[in-house]
Amino acid sequence: MSGLGKGLLAASLTKLLSSSSFLILPIKFDGYLNIDAGTINPYKHGEVFVLDDGTETDMDLGEYERFLDQSLDSWSSLTGGKIFQRVIEKERKGDYLGQDIQFIPHVTNEIINWIREKDNNCDITLVEIGGTVGDIENAYFIEAMRQLHLKVNRSDLCWIHVTLVPVLNVVGEQKTKPTQASVKTLQGMGIQPHILLCRSEKPLKPEVREKIGMFCNISVDNVISGHDVRNKYEFPLLLIKEHLLPPLFSQLGLKPRFDQKLALWKKLVHNIENPSTLVRIGIGGKYTRLSDAYISITTALTHAGANLGILVEPVFIDTDINDNLVKAHLTKLDGLIIPGGFGSRGIEGKINLVKEARMNQKPFLGICLGLQCAIIEYARNVCNLNANSTEFDLNTPHPVIDLLPSQKSVYRKGGTMRLGSYTIKIIEGTLAQKIYQQSLIEERFRHRYEINPKYVSLLKSKGFNFSGLSLNDEIIHIGELPEHPFFLGTQFHPEFKSRFENPSKVFVEFIKACLLERGELK
Numbered sequence: 001m002s003g004l005g006k007g008l009l010a011a012s013l014t015k016l017l018s019s020s021s022f023l024i025l026p027i028k029f030d031g032y033l034n035i036d037a038g039t040i041n042p043y044k045h046g047e048v049f050v051l052d053d054g055t056e057t058d059m060d061l062g063e064y065e066r067f068l069d070q071s072l073d074s075w076s077s078l079t080g081g082k083i084f085q086r087v088i089e090k091e092r093k094g095d096y097l098g099q100d101i102q103f104i105p106h107v108t109n110e111i112i113n114w115i116r117e118k119d120n121n122c123d124i125t126l127v128e129i130g131g132t133v134g135d136i137e138n139a140y141f142i143e144a145m146r147q148l149h150l151k152v153n154r155s156d157l158c159w160i161h162v163t164l165v166p167v168l169n170v171v172g173e174q175k176t177k178p179t180q181a182s183v184k185t186l187q188g189m190g191i192q193p194h195i196l197l198c199r200s201e202k203p204l205k206p207e208v209r210e211k212i213g214m215f216c217n218i219s220v221d222n223v224i225s226g227h228d229v230r231n232k233y234e235f236p237l238l239l240i241k242e243h244l245l246p247p248l249f250s251q252l253g254l255k256p257r258f259d260q261k262l263a264l265w266k267k268l269v270h271n272i273e274n275p276s277t278l279v280r281i282g283i284g285g286k287y288t289r290l291s292d293a294y295i296s297i298t299t300a301l302t303h304a305g306a307n308l309g310i311l312v313e314p315v316f317i318d319t320d321i322n323d324n325l326v327k328a329h330l331t332k333l334d335g336l337i338i339p340g341g342f343g344s345r346g347i348e349g350k351i352n353l354v355k356e357a358r359m360n361q362k363p364f365l366g367i368c369l370g371l372q373c374a375i376i377e378y379a380r381n382v383c384n385l386n387a388n389s390t391e392f393d394l395n396t397p398h399p400v401i402d403l404l405p406s407q408k409s410v411y412r413k414g415g416t417m418r419l420g421s422y423t424i425k426i427i428e429g430t431l432a433q434k435i436y437q438q439s440l441i442e443e444r445f446r447h448r449y450e451i452n453p454k455y456v457s458l459l460k461s462k463g464f465n466f467s468g469l470s471l472n473d474e475i476i477h478i479g480e481l482p483e484h485p486f487f488l489g490t491q492f493h494p495e496f497k498s499r500f501e502n503p504s505k506v507f508v509e510f511i512k513a514c515l516l517e518r519g520e521l522k
């Protein structure tokens with residue numbers, strides 16, 4: 001079931017296994033037929049995450065990277081679309097001449113091949129199967145995994161099934177039937193899970209664990225309580241406490257080389273639970289009804305907060321309806337983020353928010369579209385131009401934001417933005433340099449439009465500073481206002497590289513600036 005916590009379990013397991021000194025590579029399988037998540041509405045699946053190699057993925061990949069503190073590539077993001085594309089390409093090339101192409105064996109073999117491609121690069125592959133047992137969408141994938149189990153040593157594969165144990169308010173009892181029914185469906189597909197991770201609000205009662213074990217044909221030691229935790233970074237620690245690792249290692253015939261080294265992790269979790277103060281950050285966007293749409297940003301704020309020992313609370317501001325409420329909003333907040341986005345809905349609200357932050361000395365971080373809004377705002381209100389981005393007004397007299405030249409002839413939307421990691425040159429003596437303390441950095445991009453070079457000298461002459469450039473000096477990647485406590489816009493997405501144990505420097509310095517403004521940091 002979606003939202004049950006499979007992604008969190010997978011991310012936590014990658015962390016625990018890698019800190020037990022195993023080399024682990026995760027794969028997320030999504031049943032949809034899109035090639036990647038780049039063309040999906042954030043309201044349906046949450047944010048689109050971007051990897052170094054430019055792959056646009058489901059947000060679970062972001063979770064893996066944040067827990068594992070390791071960058072992944074497109075191999076880790078498998079969709080129904082990618083598998084079928086491979087099969088159909090092979091069919092067109094003539095690889096299967098004379099054969100009917102069928103789910104079994106052609107599609108299932110392709111899945112198995114994909115998963116085994118990196119066998120030699122790691123000790124353990126962790127495959128998270130999206131969706132629910134019994135769905136059509138992932139049935140062929142589960143079948144492929146059943147077949148994989150036949151091809152490897154029995155002890156080389158471990159099935160962990162995540163199930164729900166609800167409590168009915170009327171009787172107040174933990175109910176085991178949904179777990180029993182789900183395991184039965186899985187058994188009907190030829191799979192006996194080795195471990196059950198039972199999601200519940202409170203710890204599983206001993207008699208409930210026994211009942212589940214008995215009805216599901218699993219030793220009670222392998223029925224693990226995965227109850228709610230206060231924050232998601234506690235989940236790996238809960239799994240240790242609930243003894244998930246012994247049955248996992250025993251099934252796989254592995255001996256951990258040492259106990260998990262989690263000192264820093266534990267310290268950060270402690271910080272989240274014992275913050276010294278609270279900072280409230282406004283996030284102005286149009287997908288504010290679904291917080292998953294900005295998950296990398298809110299998590300990067302949590303990371304910065306955990307590392308500074310404070311709590312950062314994101315406050316969503318719907319820029320589509322709140323045009324006139326902007327001032328009232330900002331006075332109650334310590335800082336403002338305008339995150340990435342697409343399309344004209346909510347744009348004027350965002351531009352108004354930036355103006356208020358600029359004029360009232362509120363720390364401001366503009367990310368991609370947020371930087372573009374800051375440029376439009378400055379061009380309009382300081383340079384007196386009737387300015388806009390051609391994304392929102394094709395005929396604007398002053399297109400301060402315009403398509404990259406390479407984007408002008410693009411007509412296919414999928415995978416054609418400027419995507420993935422690029423090197424950025426940082427200019428000396430700027431806020432950007434103070435943040436990064438380096439002259440070359442790497443960050444991830446996902447955009448089509450950029451600051452129009454024709455307006456750069458005018459903007460500069462009016463006080464807008466440009467502090468990050470492409471290696472050939474042609475594209476502007478960072479803009480800032482020197483006469484402001486913290487006013488920074490990045491064309492890239494620093495949130496994509498923020499990790500729990502290794503937070504984004506941009507977010508840390510932004511939050512520090514908020515504390516400084518309140519006089520709580522010297």
Ligand code: GLN
Pocket residue numbers: 339340341342343367368369370391446447448449450
């Ligand atoms: N829509 C803008 C562009 O394509 C901004 C994209 C973003 O914020 N990621 O350039």
